[in-house]
Amino acid sequence: xxxxxxxxxxxxxxxxxxxxxxxxxxxxxxxxxxxxxxxxxxxxxxxxxxxxxxxxxxxxxxxxxxxxxxxxxxxxxxxxxxxxxxxxxxxxxxxxxxxxxxxxxxxxxxxxxxxxxxxxxxxxxxxxxxxxxxxxxxxxxxxxxxxxxxxxxxxxxxxxxxxxxxxxxxxxxxxxxxxxxxxxxxxxxxxxxxxxxxxxxxxxxxxxxxxxxxxxxxxxxxxxxxxxxxxxxxxxxxxxxxxxxxxxxxxxxxxxxxxxxxxxxxx
Amino acid sequence: xxxxxxxxxxxxxxxxxxxxxxxxxxxxxxxxxxxxxxxxxxxxxxxxxxxxxxxxxxxxxxxxxxxxxxxxxxxxxxxxxxxxxxxxxxxxxxxxxxxxxxxxxxxxxxxxxxxxxxxxxxxxxxxxxxxxxxxxxxxxxxxxxxxxxxxxxxxxxxxxxxxxxxxxxxxxxxxxxxxxxxxxxxxxxxxxxxxxxxxxxxxxxxxxxxxxxxxxxxxxxxxxxxxxxxxxxxxxxxxxxxxxxxxxxxxxxxxx
Numbered sequence: 045x046x047x048x049x050x051x052x053x054x055x056x057x058x059x060x061x062x063x064x065x066x067x068x069x070x071x072x073x074x075x076x077x078x079x080x081x082x083x084x085x086x087x088x089x090x091x092x093x094x095x096x097x098x099x100x101x102x103x104x105x106x107x108x109x110x111x112x113x114x115x116x117x118x119x120x121x122x123x124x125x126x127x128x129x130x131x132x133x134x135x136x137x138x139x140x141x142x143x144x145x146x147x148x149x150x151x152x153x154x155x156x157x158x159x160x161x162x163x164x165x166x167x168x169x170x171x172x173x174x175x176x177x178x179x180x181x182x183x184x185x186x187x188x189x190x191x192x193x194x195x196x197x198x199x200x201x202x203x204x205x206x207x208x209x210x211x212x213x214x215x216x217x218x219x220x221x222x223x224x225x226x227x228x229x230x231x232x233x234x235x236x237x238x239x240x241x242x243x244x245x246x247x248x249x250x251x252x253x254x255x256x257x258x259x260x261x262x263x264x265x266x267x268x269x270x271x272x273x274x275x276x277x278x279x280x281x282x283x284x285x286x287x288x289x290x291x292x293x294x295x296x297x298x299x300x301x302x303x304x305x306x307x308x309x310x311x
Numbered sequence: 312x313x314x315x316x317x318x319x320x321x322x323x324x325x326x327x328x329x330x331x332x333x334x335x336x337x338x339x340x341x342x343x344x345x346x347x348x349x350x351x352x353x354x355x356x357x358x359x360x361x362x363x364x365x366x367x368x369x370x371x372x373x374x375x376x377x378x379x380x381x382x383x384x385x386x387x388x389x390x391x392x393x394x395x396x397x398x399x400x401x402x403x404x405x406x407x408x409x410x411x412x413x414x415x416x417x418x419x420x421x422x423x424x425x426x427x428x429x430x431x432x433x434x435x436x437x438x439x440x441x442x443x444x445x446x447x448x449x450x451x452x453x454x455x456x457x458x459x460x461x462x463x464x465x466x467x468x469x470x471x472x473x474x475x476x477x478x479x480x481x482x483x484x485x486x487x488x489x490x491x492x493x494x495x496x497x498x499x500x501x502x503x504x505x506x507x508x509x510x511x512x513x514x515x516x517x518x519x520x521x522x523x524x525x526x527x528x529x530x531x532x533x534x535x536x537x538x539x540x541x542x543x544x545x546x547x548x549x550x551x552x553x554x555x556x557x558x559x560x561x562x563x564x565x566x567x
Contacts, residue, residue, distance in 0.1 A: 098471055116474045128468035132490045141486065145476050195476070 045110055046071040047231055048095065048199060053104035055090055061102035064090050066257045068104070070250060075229040079242035080260070081290060082252030088235035089125070091252070092203045095233060096122050108199065118145060121197035125204040127184040129176040135187050136172045139163055142194035162190040165224065182213035189221065193230075200232040206241065215274055218244050222271060239290050243283060244272055251293040261293045346537040354537035368521060369529050373545055380511050380522035381549070383439075387446025388507040392500060395451035399458025399499070403492070409459075416455065424449045424510040428517050438518035442511075449510045453502035461495025462488060494565045501557035508550045523549075 050070040056063030064087040072078050082088045093099040094106055097116040106113040108120070121142075129138050140159040147155055163172055166186035176184050185205055192200055205221075206214040222245055225232065235252075236242055242249045243266055251261040266286060268277065277283045331348050338345040346354070355373075357364075362374035401408045427448045431441030469491055473483040515524030523542050530538035 096475060098474060116477055118477050120475070122471075122475050124468065124471070126468060128472050130469060130472065130487065130490070132493075142476060145478070 046107075047074040047076075047109060048072040048233070049107040049110075050091075050095070051105045051107065053091075053094060053101045053106060055087070055094060055099070055101050062257050064256060064258065066259050068260050070260055072231065072233065074231050077225060077232045077234065077245060077247050079234040079236060079246035079249050080252055081236055081239055081242045081249055081294065082258065083254060083294070084237055086252045086254060086258045087256075088237070088252060089203055092122070092201050092233065092235050095199070096120055096201050098122075118195055119198040121192035121195040121200055123185070123188050123192045123200070123202040123205045125207055127176070127181075127188045129184055129187055129191075131176050134173050134175055135168055135179070136160065136163055138176070138187055139190045139194050142191045146194070146196050159194065162194045163187075165193065166190045166220065180213075181209050182217060185209065185217060186220070189217075189224075193224070198231065200230050202232065202234040202236075204236055205234070207237065214238075214241070219274075221245060226271060239287055239294075242266075242290070243268070243287060244274065244277070249286075249290055251290055253294075253296065264289050264293070344536060346540060351537040351540045354535065355541040358538070358541060369526060371521065371526075373523070373541065376521065376523045376526050377545060377549055379520070380515065380524060383442055383514070383520070383522060384446060384504075384507045384511050387443045387510070388450060388504055390443060390447035391451035391503050391507065392454055394447065395454030395499070395503065396458055396496065398451075399455045399496070400462055400488070400492075402455065402459035403462025404488075416452070419448075420452045422448070424513040425517070428514060432518075438520055442514040442518055442520065445514050446507045446510050450503040450507035453506065454496070454499035457499030457502070458492060458496045461492035461499075464495070465491040494561070497557070497561045497564055501554065501561055504553055504557055505550065508546070508553055512546060 048071070050068050053065065053068040054061050055065045068091065070078075070080075080088055080091060090099060094101050095113065097106075097113050097120065113120075130141070133141065136156075136159050139162050140155060143150075143155045143158045143162075147158065150158070160169070160172065163169055166189055168183060168186050168190065171179060171183060176187065179187070185208075189205070192202075202221075206217050209217065218241060225245070234242065234245060239249075246266050249264045249266055251264075252258050253261055264286060268280065268283060268286070334345075335348050338347040358371075358373040362372040364372040365375060402412070424445050427445040428441060431444035431448075432438070435441050435444065465488065469487050470483075473487045478486060511522065512524035512527065514520075515522040515526075516528040519525055519528070523546055527539055527542035530536070530542070
């Protein structure tokens, strides 16, 4: 049985139930990191929100371990694009909130230690007592990642987590996410508009066609060895072959041709 | 830099002096009944120099009167906050509640304290609870409106966090809604306190209770006009101090 299954899912916000997404099928194995790649506005966030249970599909069903998803649950943690940290809480307390939810029976000191553990995991121990307003975008997103991990979810959902960051910070955070993911191979679904990011992180890439009424294309397995080094990847011809296939699908081209210097998705 | 600091001190003093000058001029040239600044000072001395003296029911030091008024305001303001805050949350959270009660509130909001007080006297048959009722009825609106606005402007992101964490409604309320709306609530509290202090004079005038407002009205009837001015200045200074105080708390909250 698939770990996560999207079965003929449709979603629209107006009268038309297919307005945003139509007939989306996706099946994920446990321990897999899948990236859904699509243009801005294609419905990526909607897709992720349905898996998170924040939005209900108009038709079809999302199933987690065979059980239909009816609403949000602690088994699915979300790293939001805009971080969504609570500004009145410190780094530690933002993470602590998730620990409190998962382990309400633990003594306070143990919960606090656990929160510190996750703060340290994302290299923010020094900023433990800072508030989000005092942090850079990259640091805020680390807190958000720590909070999501602190929920000890079965499935980690990442909604364009690094889109708002500058290129250098984005690279560093990708490295960190890969390092953390290598640790326990948590099942994760990443949506992004960045093909290179998807190739860096994912086991499998599923392109989302151009909206409105977007749907998922054929999966592309990313069989690049891990850990993937950014600099080494750029020189790897196989990387470029894969990249060309993803870009071709996003453009709606039938036969994937090999492009050595592919354009950006948005072009 | 030094010049600016000097101006920051000199200019307000000039402003006060100008107003006092205008007051002296008015009393000397145009309005005979208006006591001059010098006469006001002379007549106010016993109340100012022994601010906590109690010589009789309506002959007490000005700070003692102020204290009575502040207690009365505190009671009315506490009632206003106790009613206004939950009301604001209901309005902020429920569209239906808003549709049902917003028109009533819009009608009750502009009613003057002078109108509420007789009704309070009818309901409670006693001056003190009537005054508390009047202060609460007049001063709760900013708390209601600002709390509702604060709750409505909580970003969907924060609510999504609560949903993803699967917080219970009570936890969502305590851990997300209240902290997120708190700065707005405090703006409401500050404005409410200002109105509560504004209403106290009217309340004490009509009930004749000892306090700054009651004293003011009594001295008007006793033709001691100097004390009216003493009361006005006291009311103004206390109101200003209360506002600064609440503002300081608000700024700290918003910074945190």
